Amino acid sequence: MKKFLAIVLALTMVIALAACGVSTESAAPAASSGDSQAAAPAASGGIRLFNGKIEIANALNHAAEVYEAATGKHVEVESIGGGVDLQSQLKQYYQAGNMPDIFTCEGTPDFSNWTGMMVDMADQPWAADTEAEFIDSTGATVGFPYTTEAIGLAYNKSILDKAGIDPKSITGPVSMRAAFEKLDSMKDELGLTAVIGWYTTAKELYWSTGNHMFCNYLDAGLARNDSTYFDLMMNEGKLDLDRFTNFAQMVALFNEFAPADTASGNYDNQVSGFAGGKFAFVTQGSWIGASLTDQYKDLYAAAGNFECGMIPYAFEEGIDTILTNPPSHWAVFKDGNVEDALAFLQWLAGPDGQQIMVQEAGLNSPFASCTVVANDPFAPTITEFTAAGKTSSWHFLDQPANMAEDFTGAIFQDFAAGSINTEEFIQDMVDTIPNAINQ
Amino acid sequence: MNENTSGKKILSLVLLILGAVLLIAALWMDFSKTYIVIHVGSAKVALRGMFLVVGALMVLAGMYFIPTVMHHRAIINFIFLFPLIFTFAVTVIIPMFVGIFYSFTDWNGVTYSKMVGIANYTAMFKDPAFVWSLLLTVLFVVVNMILVNLVAFLLALLCTTKLKGVGFFRAAYFLPNLIGGIVLGYIWQFIFSNVLTTIMNSTSMLINTKTAFIAIIIVYVWQYAGYIMLIYINGLATVPKDVLEAAQIDGADAMKTLFQIKIPMIAATFTICTFLTLTSAFKQFDVNLALTNGVGTVRGFMGQRLSNGTQMIALNIYNTAFARDQYGYAQAKAILFFIILACVSLAQVRISNKREVEM
Numbered sequence: 001m002k003k004f005l006a007i008v009l010a011l012t013m014v015i016a017l018a019a020c021g022v023s024t025e026s027a028a029p030a031a032s033s034g035d036s037q038a039a040a041p042a043a044s045g046g047i048r049l050f051n052g053k054i055e056i057a058n059a060l061n062h063a064a065e066v067y068e069a070a071t072g073k074h075v076e077v078e079s080i081g082g083g084v085d086l087q088s089q090l091k092q093y094y095q096a097g098n099m100p101d102i103f104t105c106e107g108t109p110d111f112s113n114w115t116g117m118m119v120d121m122a123d124q125p126w127a128a129d130t131e132a133e134f135i136d137s138t139g140a141t142v143g144f145p146y147t148t149e150a151i152g153l154a155y156n157k158s159i160l161d162k163a164g165i166d167p168k169s170i171t172g173p174v175s176m177r178a179a180f181e182k183l184d185s186m187k188d189e190l191g192l193t194a195v196i197g198w199y200t201t202a203k204e205l206y207w208s209t210g211n212h213m214f215c216n217y218l219d220a221g222l223a224r225n226d227s228t229y230f231d232l233m234m235n236e237g238k239l240d241l242d243r244f245t246n247f248a249q250m251v252a253l254f255n256e257f258a259p260a261d262t263a264s265g266n267y268d269n270q271v272s273g274f275a276g277g278k279f280a281f282v283t284q285g286s287w288i289g290a291s292l293t294d295q296y297k298d299l300y301a302a303a304g305n306f307e308c309g310m311i312p313y314a315f316e317e318g319i320d321t322i323l324t325n326p327p328s329h330w331a332v333f334k335d336g337n338v339e340d341a342l343a344f345l346q347w348l349a350g351p352d353g354q355q356i357m358v359q360e361a362g363l364n365s366p367f368a369s370c371t372v373v374a375n376d377p378f379a380p381t382i383t384e385f386t387a388a389g390k391t392s393s394w395h396f397l398d399q400p401a402n403m404a405e406d407f408t409g410a411i412f413q414d415f416a417a418g419s420i421n422t423e424e425f426i427q428d429m430v431d432t433i434p435n436a437i438n439q
Numbered sequence: 440m441n442e443n444t445s446g447k448k449i450l451s452l453v454l455l456i457l458g459a460v461l462l463i464a465a466l467w468m469d470f471s472k473t474y475i476v477i478h479v480g481s482a483k484v485a486l487r488g489m490f491l492v493v494g495a496l497m498v499l500a501g502m503y504f505i506p507t508v509m510h511h512r513a514i515i516n517f518i519f520l521f522p523l524i525f526t527f528a529v530t531v532i533i534p535m536f537v538g539i540f541y542s543f544t545d546w547n548g549v550t551y552s553k554m555v556g557i558a559n560y561t562a563m564f565k566d567p568a569f570v571w572s573l574l575l576t577v578l579f580v581v582v583n584m585i586l587v588n589l590v591a592f593l594l595a596l597l598c599t600t601k602l603k604g605v606g607f608f609r610a611a612y613f614l615p616n617l618i619g620g621i622v623l624g625y626i627w628q629f630i631f632s633n634v635l636t637t638i639m640n641s642t643s644m645l646i647n648t649k650t651a652f653i654a655i656i657i658v659y660v661w662q663y664a665g666y667i668m669l670i671y672i673n674g675l676a677t678v679p680k681d682v683l684e685a686a687q688i689d690g691a692d693a694m695k696t697l698f699q700i701k702i703p704m705i706a707a708t709f710t711i712c713t714f715l716t717l718t719s720a721f722k723q724f725d726v727n728l729a730l731t732n733g734v735g736t737v738r739g740f741m742g743q744r745l746s747n748g749t750q751m752i753a754l755n756i757y758n759t760a761f762a763r764d765q766y767g768y769a770q771a772k773a774i775l776f777f778i779i780l781a782c783v784s785l786a787q788v789r790i791s792n793k794r795e796v797e798m
Contacts, residue, residue, distance in 0.1 A: 088761030091548040113549055113764065202746070203645070203732040264632040264643035402762040406568075410746035414736050417646045432744055439763070 046074030052104035054081030059361035107397025126349035143329025152310030152322035210404025237434035277303030454501030461494030559771035595671030624729020648735030674708030
């Protein structure tokens with residue numbers, strides 16, 4: 001009897017195990033495209049796009065629907081953003097064998113993570129249509145540019161008009177201070193809470209201060225192929241003191257006229273404040289245009305759907321360029337569904353795709369053949385600077401990946417919070433940057 | 440009988456050999472990425488997985504039928520323990536050894552190019568940011584161990600009195616522990632940055648390193664004290680009524696009862712709670728991440744200006760791996776962290792065992 005019971009128990013266990021084993025295994029081919037893609041055909045014939053730009057999630061989903069309706073190929077868009085570390089997320093996917101077919105990379109350090117795992121797209125038709133693709137050190141075209149963005153001092157034109165300030169008259173530190181002071185004195189009648197929406201909370205906005213603002217020191221006013229100050233920093237760990245002092249004085253000016261919660265507010269406070277007409281200026285780039293017309297459209301409408309524009313961060317007399325570059329590129333994973341991924345990218349670069357990318361997502365097309373005009377609030381100003389040849393490229397994507405997060409972001413916060421003065425800010429940056437470069 | 444044994448012998452041998460062949464075939468398919476799918480009706484079955492499962496079962500069955508009286512019980516024990524041991528090995532033991540291996544390489548999360556020996560281990564002690572995190576964590580643990588236990592014990596005393604609505608208070612104090620640390624962190628970030636600043640008309644506590652550290656402690660105590668309180672309440676409930684009554688008859692006042700009777704009687708509870716707060720404070724991560732993400736300025740520490748003033752060791756390890764791409768280095772830090780935790784826990788268990796015997 002005992003033996004019988006033992007056998008029954010053993011059998012139950014075996015059957016249970018076998019049932020689990022078989023059912024999971026039979027489900028496996030569809031799910032585990034990661035570990036055995038070599039011979040496994042993609043079960044659904046679809047692709048997965050890892051989008052690092054949450055602002056354009058809705059438009060991308062729509063593009064995917066239109067594409068699926070046209071070709072029958074499914075595109076799954078996975079949008080992540082707002083300070084999430086995309087590369088660490090990607091690495092987790094890679095470790096789990098769950099790598100997306102198309103994924104986002106921002107600059108050289110990111111791309112070098114995946115050397116040899118990305119498809120060279122030089123032979124794609126779109127590659128001949130743009131100058132903004134990412135080419136790695138071996139000369140392979142591994143990054144698809146889906147947009148170009150601009151960094152400049154964004155302004156609310158209707159407020160400046162009411163205050164009688166011509167944005168074009170702000171050409172250097174003196175005129176900038178004069179404009180700020182004038183706006184500050186008219187704060188109540190213009191309905192402003194602060195002249196400039198300048199937020200420095202290192203936890204949330206280290207990328208805005210340590211990357212975007214700082215790269216104006218590196219690149220503002222320079223020719224597109226000029227990387228003098230970037231090279232000085234990367235090769236010798238040094239800052240050009242004259243230029244940096246001028247830059248620091250501009251930051252001090254921003255601190256002076258920033259909102260009270262400048263060191264503890266977040267991105268939402270910043271962009272919604274600008275959309276609602278609470279700030280005359282904001283220190284975010286052209287990407288907030290999409291947020292104004294989508295996420296904050298009620299606030300924006302209530303503030304009168306005002307015209308937006310950008311001026312250079314003119315911390316020295318003569319700085320007359322804004323910074324434009326693709327903020328990130330899309331790479332195609334070599335072991336993924338390459339054929340469908342390339343087809344989708346080509347479609348996206350074509351007229352139908354650009355229609356959605358430019359008009360709905362509010363992106364600035366990096367493709368020469370694109371004739372669609374964006375309705376993005378910042379599109380006219382970018383076109384104007386580009387046409388006049390008054391743009392510089394930016395280099396912050398090539399600095400050490402954690403420089404802003406672990407080193408410089410906190411210094412901007414301390415400066416804005418008032419715990420250090422301008423001299424200490426300069427000294428802290430001079431002392432800290434070599435640590436970031438040599439880590 | 441003899442025939443039966445030889446039959447069993449053959450059966451067992453056949454099963455063992457067949458099982459082994461199937462297992463090897465499955466492994467070969469995995470390494471060579473050969474992928475064969477057969478159709479059974481409408482269902483697709485992957486041969487590799489089938490081979491693996493059936494092979495493993497055959498080996499187990501073969502072991503069961505081995506004609507031995509002496510080792511039969513041991514084999515049965517093994518077969519029944521196998522699923523657990525296997526799972527434990529796959530999820531804990533093997534990753535740990537792989538992790539130790541990676542800590543000697545320059546792994547970047549995707550590939551590694553060379554072995555670096557103990558360079559990762561020596562580098563971390565020359566890294567001011569890491570040393571700061573380590574010291575800060577120790578400080579955090581000590582402060583929290585005291586504060587959480589103190590607050591929790593006081594709450595427990597309060598919740599064991601005959602107040603009205605004690606049940607409600609117990610639940611209310613325990614509730615924060617049910618909210619995830621990340622959510623808690625963001626809620627409190629809002630409180631510190633938006634609510635308190637408006638009420639007190641001041642700047643946020645989170646801007647300054649020292650006050651931000653205090654903020655983390657406040658949130659942690661708030662989150663954890665309710666949980667520890669429940670354990671103390673249980674402990675206090677086990678104090679025998681007759682002893683308390685005897686004390687009352689002898690004229691002991693409330694303070695005397697507390698210090699001379701209740702506290703000594705629940706000494707074991709104290710050790711459990713100290714141990715729990717100690718290890719969990721050491722592993723603090725989520726509140727730290729959501730509340731400050733480690734930001735904070737420290738001047739002149741080991742000759743450097745640090746930006747990670749409120750970064751605990753777990754967050755430091757996480758950032759080393761995920762923000763800096765230094766997975767091998769982070770792994771080495773994690774091993775050190777593991778060793779520290781293991782030592783502390785062992786010491787704690789030792790001490791608590793001793794005291795329980797004395798009681």
